[in-house]
Amino acid sequence: MKRFSRDQMAARVARDIPEGAYVNLGIGLPTMVANHLPRDREIFLHSENGLLGMGPAPAAGQEDADLINAGKQPVTLLTGGAYFHHADSFAMMRGGHLDFCVLGAFQVSRTGDLANWHTGAKDAIPAVGGAMDLAIGAKSVFVMMDHQTKSGTSKIVERCTYPLTGVACVNRIYTDLAVIDVTPEGLRVVETVEGLSFEELERSTGVPLWRAASPAMAH
Amino acid sequence: MIDKTVATPAAAVADIPDGATVMIGGFGTAGMPSQLIDALIDQGARDLTIVNNNAGNGEVGLAALLKKKRVRKIICSFPRQTDSYVFDSLYHAGEIELELVPQGNLAERIRAAGAGIGAFFTPTAYGTPLAEGKETRIINGRGYVLEYPITADYALVKAEKGDRWGNLVYRKTARNFGPIMASAAKCTVVQVREIVELGAIDPEVVVTPGIFVQRVVEVDVADALTRPQAAA
Numbered sequence: 001m002k003r004f005s006r007d008q009m010a011a012r013v014a015r016d017i018p019e020g021a022y023v024n025l026g027i028g029l030p031t032m033v034a035n036h037l038p039r040d041r042e043i044f045l046h047s048e049n050g051l052l053g054m055g056p057a058p059a060a061g062q063e064d065a066d067l068i069n070a071g072k073q074p075v076t077l078l079t080g081g082a083y084f085h086h087a088d089s090f091a092m093m094r095g096g097h098l099d100f101c102v103l104g105a106f107q108v109s110r111t112g113d114l115a116n117w118h119t120g121a122k123d124a125i126p127a128v129g130g131a132m133d134l135a136i137g138a139k140s141v142f143v144m145m146d147h148q149t150k151s152g153t154s155k156i157v158e159r160c161t162y163p164l165t166g167v168a169c170v171n172r173i174y175t176d177l178a179v180i181d182v183t184p185e186g187l188r189v190v191e192t193v194e195g196l197s198f199e200e201l202e203r204s205t206g207v208p209l210w211r212a213a214s215p216a217m218a219h
Numbered sequence: 220m221i222d223k224t225v226a227t228p229a230a231a232v233a234d235i236p237d238g239a240t241v242m243i244g245g246f247g248t249a250g251m252p253s254q255l256i257d258a259l260i261d262q263g264a265r266d267l268t269i270v271n272n273n274a275g276n277g278e279v280g281l282a283a284l285l286k287k288k289r290v291r292k293i294i295c296s297f298p299r300q301t302d303s304y305v306f307d308s309l310y311h312a313g314e315i316e317l318e319l320v321p322q323g324n325l326a327e328r329i330r331a332a333g334a335g336i337g338a339f340f341t342p343t344a345y346g347t348p349l350a351e352g353k354e355t356r357i358i359n360g361r362g363y364v365l366e367y368p369i370t371a372d373y374a375l376v377k378a379e380k381g382d383r384w385g386n387l388v389y390r391k392t393a394r395n396f397g398p399i400m401a402s403a404a405k406c407t408v409v410q411v412r413e414i415v416e417l418g419a420i421d422p423e424v425v426v427t428p429g430i431f432v433q434r435v436v437e438v439d440v441a442d443a444l445t446r447p448q449a450a451a
Contacts, residue, residue, distance in 0.1 A: 048322065049246045050392045065249060066393040072247040072300075083391055085398040085426075086246075086272075087330040090323030094343060118348075125310055126319050127299035132344045133323030167346035167362070 002195050003176040009144055011036040013102055013174050021099040022046055024134060027071045029144050030102035046098060048130040050089050053081025093137025101138035105145045107160045110207045112170040112182035115162035135166030147175035147204060154206035177201060188212055222383045224414055224435050228258035231408045231436045235373055240268040242374040242400040243281055247273055250393035252377040252410045253280040254438040265289045270369055274298035274306035290315060296322035321349060324366050326399060332368035333402025341366050374404035381411040385432030386425045401431040408434040
């Protein structure tokens with residue numbers, strides 16, 4: 001089966017982020033979206049440890065231990081960027097000031113519930129970080145994930161079996177097979193990877209999908 | 220003359236008693252007041268409750284304090300990191316209690332303590348395992364969880380510059396939890412790279428006004444933590 005590559009997924013997310021947007025990119029796969037934002041588009045990247053206007057990784061030797069992102073990796077600050085403390089940083093999320101956040105996920109339910117912080121394994125040390133704040137803290141919450149687990153189980157589910165990060169919080173899902181909107185009427189397929197039929201996608205998904213009625217569906 | 224400066228980290232933390240709740244600033248090692256933590260280790264206080272975003276990296280700073288088994292409980296958002304093996308082994312051995320708090324709730328609970336708020340409703344964690352057993356309410360159609368402030372006996376904070384009245388400025392993302400922890404603790408101890416004359420910090424750019432600070436100590440910054448760190 002043909003699949004979107006990681007870079008294609010990241011580029012597809014980047015296409016949906018307009019100039020002027022305030023955006024938080026979660027740790028892991030979502031970080032790649034930054035590489036695909038056009039340079040002529042001014043977009044404000046937020047990092048929850050206290051910066052807006054985050055720039056790319058510094059050149060080797062230019063790292064500053066006091067300038068890191070939420071993944072604790074060295075970053076830079078764009079001209080015009082700002083620093084602030086943690087309570088202000090999370091007010092930006094919780095207060096609804098961020099336009100988009102992009103998160104990875106273990107599972108997303110048909111109603112947009114998100115599970116991305118804990119597998120539920122008894123011996124695992126729980127660590128949540130800012131995941132729950134991000135899940136409820138942007139006007140639009142995008143999820144980027146593989147459509148299925150390595151063993152071929154759909155990560156889009158009727159009801160999450162992993163512990164929840166947030167309830168009914170996901171707006172759009174970008175997978176290696178499709179782009180899917182979470183709507184009050186259910187999961188609406190926006191587009192699929194080339195050559196994949198709606199029926200094949202639905203068989204790979206495990207919950208009912210519906211098709212956009214408009215010609216906006218790309219394939 | 221009011222002079223909040225203290226000569227040494229040891230003197231600055233000398234009175235922290237066993238059983239104290241101590242907030243420690245920093246996000247990973249950015250903003251971690253490692254010289255104050257080292258002084259606390261040397262001082263010997265035990266049975267501590269620590270509030271920090273993480274649970275230590277490698278074997279320095281907070282991780283070193285944990286390794287000495289001085290900490291009874293840690294309140295944090297993200298204990299598990301690539302180099303948190305000291306915490307990991309204590310946790311698996313049942314030798315440390317963990318209160319896991321979503322990062323924004325952690326920040327707001329600390330802020331609330333400093334601002335005199337009795338409790339607040341937050342949407343973060345509503346409907347998740349981290350809200351179990353907590354009071355909830357639907358407000359304007361949205362679910363919220365009741366959260367209480369986190370207060371502390373002491374806060375240990377790292378800032379860039381301070382003056383004898385305790386006014387502070389920070390450096391880049393090392394600011395993180397410093398300003399809110401300074402306001403939430405009964406006694407806030409700050410290590411700064413440089414103590415400056417009153418008036419040398421532009422009043423328009425003071426981040427933490429001196430009212431929130433009790434002690435300021437200048438430390439030698441030529442330590443490992445000011446150099447670039449490995450990603451974690």
